[in-house]
Amino acid sequence: MTKNSTSINEVSDDYDITQPAPAALVESLRAFGYSLRTAVADLIDNSISAKAKNVWARFEWDGKHSYIVIKDDGEGMTEAELVSAMRPGSKSPLEERSPKDLGRFGLGLKTASFSQCRRLSVVSKTAKCSSVSRCWDLDYINDSHEWRLLKRFNPPPLHIAKETLDGAGTVILWEKMDRVTGNTSHDDNNAYKRFLEAIDEVREHLAMVFHRYLEKPSGLKMWINGRQIEAWDPFLKTEKATQELPPTKLLCDGQYLMVTPYILPHQSKISKETHKNASGPQGWNAQQGFYVYRNERLLVAGDWLGLGFQKEEHYKLARIQIDLPNSMDSEWQIDVKKSRAKPPGYLRADLRSIGKLAREHAVQIYRHRGKVNARKSSQDHIFLWQQKVRYGKYFYSINREHPLIAKVFLDVGRDSIEPLLKMLEETIPSAHIMITSSEEPEKIGAPFEDCTYDEIKPIIESLYFSFLSSGCTKEDAFSRLIALEPFNYYPEFIETFKNQIEGE
Numbered sequence: 001m002t003k004n005s006t007s008i009n010e011v012s013d014d015y016d017i018t019q020p021a022p023a024a025l026v027e028s029l030r031a032f033g034y035s036l037r038t039a040v041a042d043l044i045d046n047s048i049s050a051k052a053k054n055v056w057a058r059f060e061w062d063g064k065h066s067y068i069v070i071k072d073d074g075e076g077m078t079e080a081e082l083v084s085a086m087r088p089g090s091k092s093p094l095e096e097r098s099p100k101d102l103g104r105f106g107l108g109l110k111t112a113s114f115s116q117c118r119r120l121s122v123v124s125k126t127a128k129c130s131s132v133s134r135c136w137d138l139d140y141i142n143d144s145h146e147w148r149l150l151k152r153f154n155p156p157p158l159h160i161a162k163e164t165l166d167g168a169g170t171v172i173l174w175e176k177m178d179r180v181t182g183n184t185s186h187d188d189n190n191a192y193k194r195f196l197e198a199i200d201e202v203r204e205h206l207a208m209v210f211h212r213y214l215e216k217p218s219g220l221k222m223w224i225n226g227r228q229i230e231a232w233d234p235f236l237k238t239e240k241a242t243q244e245l246p247p248t249k250l251l252c253d254g255q256y257l258m259v260t261p262y263i264l265p266h267q268s269k270i271s272k273e274t275h276k277n278a279s280g281p282q283g284w285n286a287q288q289g290f291y292v293y294r295n296e297r298l299l300v301a302g303d304w305l306g307l308g309f310q311k312e313e314h315y316k317l318a319r320i321q322i323d324l325p326n327s328m329d330s331e332w333q334i335d336v337k338k339s340r341a342k343p344p345g346y347l348r349a350d351l352r353s354i355g356k357l358a359r360e361h362a363v364q365i366y367r368h369r370g371k372v373n374a375r376k377s378s379q380d381h382i383f384l385w386q387q388k389v390r391y392g393k394y395f396y397s398i399n400r401e402h403p404l405i406a407k408v409f410l411d412v413g414r415d416s417i418e419p420l421l422k423m424l425e426e427t428i429p430s431a432h433i434m435i436t437s438s439e440e441p442e443k444i445g446a447p448f449e450d451c452t453y454d455e456i457k458p459i460i461e462s463l464y465f466s467f468l469s470s471g472c473t474k475e476d477a478f479s480r481l482i483a484l485e486p487f488n489y490y491p492e493f494i495e496t497f498k499n500q501i502e503g504e
């Protein structure tokens with residue numbers, strides 16, 4: 001033994017050696033918070049890093065004996081590489097990676113697999129060597145209290161034997177999938193249905209996360225149970241009506257990243273099917289915002305990145321692409337699951353102004369119909385406050401014909417509310433308002449400024465139903481709403497409301 005190394009049995013006055021307890025650590029490695037779809041995506045990252053052109057996934061239902069196999073035709077691993085790859089923390093996150101590598105932490109294969117199953121087997125073959133295999137069985141680790149990586153599997157992985165590796169490639173097998181199928185029996189129809197739904201979710205997720213690889217003519221091809229996965233492009237780049245705004249280059253950690261906003265077309269400019277498909281896995285509203293890619297692999301699919309913007313229906317057409325190289329991982333706090341990216345503080349102001357611009361464009365497109373409706377409306381605008389002159393002096397009064405006031409009169413009786421209205425009219429701080437608006441006009445807020453749709457919706461709803469109960473048709477009620485101050489400034493809110501009502 002060399003002078004500097006210390007065996008477990010060796011006693012030192014300076015330190016103790018405390019090896020992580022295998023059984024306990026394994027359970028912690030299972031708790032990174034993957035879902036089935038993010039876990040499968042993590043394996044496919046590895047296939048792409050290994051230059052695979054094809055990935056075949058098989059989800060086989062057999063109750064608690066169900067299993068998942070993922071096979072690729074990448075470069076594969078030699079025996080030494082495989083043993084190293086199976087080790088949790090196989091590479092240091094600080095190590096420089098090739099620009100096309102999708103890995104960072106040396107953990108994904110293990111953490112993703114253990115999050116879903118208790119038995120992970122890998123068979124791999126390089127062009128020059130014959131195939132090699134290894135298996136982590138968590139129950140065996142628990143029983144042996146040691147990180148024993150199995151060379152011979154017991155029982156043998158029959159499911160893998162069905163897969164042949166002709167040239168080079170890798171096969172991953174997940175068995176004992178306690179987190180996916182649990183202890184269900186083969187005949188449990190509900191569990192089977194959930195399994196099929198999970199496959200659909202995985203398919204949808206992979207179509208989105210790897211769309212840029214799948215879109216390339218000679219790029220990656222993926223199959224699940226024999227069905228090829230088609231790319232899902234969040235930006236509808238092939239649609240003529242999609243607007244691409246000029247990209248911005250931002251300097252980050254000595255390198256440039258690229259930000260490209262896309263404004264998706266108004267519903268009326270694309271087919272119904274395209275519109276439905278473009279809504280994405282989480283739906284139109286949730287899918288707005290920034291899309292962060294790392295080496296063209298999607299990490300974050302529609303998020304305003306904590307820049308102070310809300311997800312609002314009328315901004316839903318704004319989707320903004322951010323392209324990061326893998327050398328910015330620590331600046332952007334990329335996590336093991338590759339599902340988080342947080343912009344560094346010094347980029348926030350620039351990203352905010354790009355976001356704001358994209359949102360302004362998006363609301364213009366969204367308003368398209370709202371504006372037309374507002375123009376079509378034959379109603380005169382109705383105001384809540386009216387200016388009156390009494391004995392040569394100005395007073396402000398509340399319009400008793402305003403639909404909201406008329407509704408309150410009906411609901412609680414005019415006599416009980418009239419004293420409050422009178423008090424409001426007599427005590428409105430008009431002098432104060434006048435001084436502020438002449439001295440600091442830019443500091444006077446506009447009606448409902450910075451309010452979200454959800455905050456305004458109850459008011460719109462109440463007005464809408466009072467119009468209906470006073471005998472208006474639905475169409476009339478919508479055009480009266482648009483003519484009503486301050487909604488005449490916010491036709492998009494009425495448009496959103498209309499869409500919701502019509503969708504019910």
Ligand SMILES: Nc1ncnc2c1ncn2[C@@H]1O[C@H](COP(=O)(O)OP(=O)(O)OP(=O)(O)O)[C@@H](O)[C@H]1O
Nearest residue numbers: 046047050076085103104105106107108109110170
């Ligand atoms: N399908 C595969 N083909 C070839 N090599 C693979 C494959 N899967 C994993 N490997 C090898 O195993 C190593 C460990 O993979 P793992 O996913 O655990 O970590 P990583 O990809 O390096 O980093 P991260 O934790 O960020 O995913 C990889 O670096 C790669 O060398």
Ligand SMILES: [Mg+2]
Nearest residue numbers: 046103108109
């Ligand atoms: Mg990986």
